[in-house]
Amino acid sequence: MSDAHFTYVLRLGDNALVLGQRLSEWCGHSPFLEEDIAMANTALDLIGRARMLYSHAGRLEGRGRDEDALAYLRDEREFGNFLMCELPNGDYGFTLVRQYLLDVYHRHLYAALTESRDDELAAIAAKAVKEAAYHARRSGDWVLRLGDGTAESNARCQAALDELWGYTAELFTPDAVDSAMLEAGVAPDLATLRTRWEADVLARLAEAGLTVPADDWQAEGGRAGRHTEHMGRLLAELQFVQRAYPGQQW
Amino acid sequence: MSVAVACVAGVRAALEAVRDPEIPILTIADLGILREVRVEDGRVHVVITPTYSGCPAMHAIEGDVRATLAAAGYADVVVETRLAPAWTTDWLTPAARRKLLEVGIAPPVEASSDKNVLRLHGAAVACPRCRSSDTELVSEFGSTACKALYRCRACLEPFDYFKCL
Ligand SMILES: [Zn+2]
Numbered sequence: 001m002s003d004a005h006f007t008y009v010l011r012l013g014d015n016a017l018v019l020g021q022r023l024s025e026w027c028g029h030s031p032f033l034e035e036d037i038a039m040a041n042t043a044l045d046l047i048g049r050a051r052m053l054y055s056h057a058g059r060l061e062g063r064g065r066d067e068d069a070l071a072y073l074r075d076e077r078e079f080g081n082f083l084m085c086e087l088p089n090g091d092y093g094f095t096l097v098r099q100y101l102l103d104v105y106h107r108h109l110y111a112a113l114t115e116s117r118d119d120e121l122a123a124i125a126a127k128a129v130k131e132a133a134y135h136a137r138r139s140g141d142w143v144l145r146l147g148d149g150t151a152e153s154n155a156r157c158q159a160a161l162d163e164l165w166g167y168t169a170e171l172f173t174p175d176a177v178d179s180a181m182l183e184a185g186v187a188p189d190l191a192t193l194r195t196r197w198e199a200d201v202l203a204r205l206a207e208a209g210l211t212v213p214a215d216d217w218q219a220e221g222g223r224a225g226r227h228t229e230h231m232g233r234l235l236a237e238l239q240f241v242q243r244a245y246p247g248q249q250w
Numbered sequence: 251m252s253v254a255v256a257c258v259a260g261v262r263a264a265l266e267a268v269r270d271p272e273i274p275i276l277t278i279a280d281l282g283i284l285r286e287v288r289v290e291d292g293r294v295h296v297v298i299t300p301t302y303s304g305c306p307a308m309h310a311i312e313g314d315v316r317a318t319l320a321a322a323g324y325a326d327v328v329v330e331t332r333l334a335p336a337w338t339t340d341w342l343t344p345a346a347r348r349k350l351l352e353v354g355i356a357p358p359v360e361a362s363s364d365k366n367v368l369r370l371h372g373a374a375v376a377c378p379r380c381r382s383s384d385t386e387l388v389s390e391f392g393s394t395a396c397k398a399l400y401r402c403r404a405c406l407e408p409f410d411y412f413k414c415l
Contacts, residue, residue, distance in 0.1 A: 034389035034399060041304075041391040048304030052333070123334035127303050130336065130415050138390040 004180040006060045008187060009121060010070065011080035011177075011223060013053035017071055018231075019085040019102060020046030021238050023095070031092055038138060042099070045131045052124045059120075072242035076232055077225040084167040086222070086231045093153065094160040096142040101164060101201065103136035105171055108196045112188035121186065140204055147208025158210055165213040170220040171197075177223075256289045256324055264322040265296070271310045272394045275349045278311060282341025285332055293326040294319060299337045301415075302395045339414050354378045356400065356411040375411050377402035385409075 023043035030036035054067035065073075084102065089095045110132055113125035146153040172194040174182070181187035205212055221227070241248060265284060270276045278284040278298065286297035296315055300308045312329050319327045339358040342350075347357040356378045374383040382404035390413075392399040397410040 034391070037393070038389055038391035041395045044304030044306065044395060045302055046304070048300075048302065052303060119334075123336070126336040127300070127333060131303060134390065134413075134415070141390075 002180065002184075004177045005118070005184070005186060006057055007080065007177045008181045009053055009057040009060060009118075013050045013057055013070065014079045014081035015085050015102075016046045016053060017050035017238075018079070018081040018234065019099075020044075020050060021234060022085065022087075022089055023099070025089055026095065035092075039095075042135055042138070045135070049124070049128050049131070052127075056120050056124065068242070072239045076227055076235055079227065079231065079235070080223045080225060082167070082170050083219055083222040083228055084164060084170070086228060086234055087164075087167070088230055090160065090163075091156055093146050093156040094163070096139050096146065097157055097160040098164055100136065100139035100143045100204070101168060103132055103139045104200050105193070105197055106132040107136045108193050108200075109188065112193065116187070117185035136200075143204060143210070144208045147205070147210045154209055157208070161205070161210055162213045165215075166217045166219050169215075169218040170222060173220060175223060256292055256294050256326075258287050258289055260322075261287045261289070261294055261296070261319065261324065264318055264324070265315065267318050268311065268314045271307045271314075273350075273355070275353055276346050278315075280343050280346035280349065282337060282343070283311065293328060294324050295328050295330060297330045297332050299332050301337050305395060337415070339412065342412075350412055351378050354409055355397065356409060358412050358414045375400055377405060377407070378409055379407055380405040 020043045023039055023046065026039040027036065027043070030039050050071065051067045054070040058065045058067065058070060082102075084098060087098065107129060110125040110129035114122050114129060116122045116125065143157065147157045148154070172190045174190050178187060178190060182189055202212060262279070265279065265287070266277055268278050268284075270278065270281055270283070273281075281301070283298050283301065284296070285299050286295070288295045296319070298308075298311060298315065308331070312331070315329050316327060342358065350357045356375050359375055375385050376383045377385050377400075380402060382402055384403040385400050386403060388399040388401050388408065390398050392410045396412060396415070398413045399408060400411045401408045
């Protein structure tokens with residue numbers, strides 16, 4: 001096992017945990033009951049995925065850190081999630097457009113990871129891909145419904161897309177960890193992933209009457225631990241109990 | 251407490267008492283969550299698999315397995331969680347499908363596969379009350395992660411559908 005292997009699995013866990021934490025903020029606040037339940041269930045799937053990935057990462061690292069230590073006892077700079085995951089939820093359109101972009105990404109990523117040379121990661125991926133497909137179906141339905149809905153819902157989704165697009169480059173920009181894992185047969189090629197993602201996303205956005213923004217700015221750095229100003233607050237809420245009462249259980 | 255001599259059939263019989271906390275008419279064997287029971291040198295190994303990654307019932311089920319077997323006199327029990335192969339609704343037993351229908355939950359319509367999950371919306375789901383297939387999806391998620399919420403256009407009743415995965 002290498003540091004790169006640990007980091008690769010850890011970052012997958014970070015994406016799942018941080019996005020799951022954001023979605024869980026809708027619990028009790030969604031526009032109607034069915035959506036409240038759907039949002040909370042999606043959050044649960046993501047947090048469950050994070051737990052499996054963190055447990056695996058902890059074993060790869062071999063220093064006795066378990067899922068809780070990795071989720072609750074690391075600082076902001078040690079988290080390697082995409083910036084997109086940590087952005088505040090905004091309105092419901094923003095949350096669902098972001099969710100759609102990431103659900104499609106995860107569906108193709110985890111489909112590819114079922115063939116990883118890391119057997120444990122492949123097993124986690126085989127579960128995750130089914131759920132990601134289900135999530136993408138729901139968020140994709142909503143993008144269509146809201147994009148092709150009223151002038152107001154279309155405008156809000158377009159505004160969300162304009163704000164989010166510059167964060168998508170990070171999803172496909174390999175760093176040394178990705179390259180090492182691709183070489184080792186653990187991780188898939190991000191260029192192939194991008195082709196698959198674009199095929200789905202561009203078609204759906206067109207169908208929904210949404211315009212793909214120009215690639216005139218890109219924000220990245222999350223994977224190297226350089227986060228937006230929103231990350232600290234998210235972690236403060238997520239980690240508060242374990243920080244204030246170390247080792248507490250219920 | 252007497253100590254039971256471990257045999258696979260006895261362990262399986264005892265585990266009939268372990269129900270899904272969210273759908274208590276179903277045993278963990280009905281659901282296909284119970285993957286394997288084996289006895290090695292008097293030690294009982296029980297292998298379970300999660301339905302959904304985030305299924306909040308898994309922890310309770312693991313605890314129930316331990317408690318049930320302890321009460322039945324099995325002193326040496328190891329509960330293992332196995333991820334691969336990934337759980338699918340194809341593992342629901344015929345008895346499970348019948349029991350679901352009896353309590354008004356529509357069982358999964360079709361054989362599952364990743365391909366099926368990727369399809370937009372699958373075959374029509376029949377209403378568990380009036381059997382009409384004139385039904386519509388209300389939400390991809392129902393009362394638990396493993397169910398979707400449907401409504402029957404014939405009898406107008408809402409119902410849970412145990413979705414394919
Ligand atoms: Zn009906």
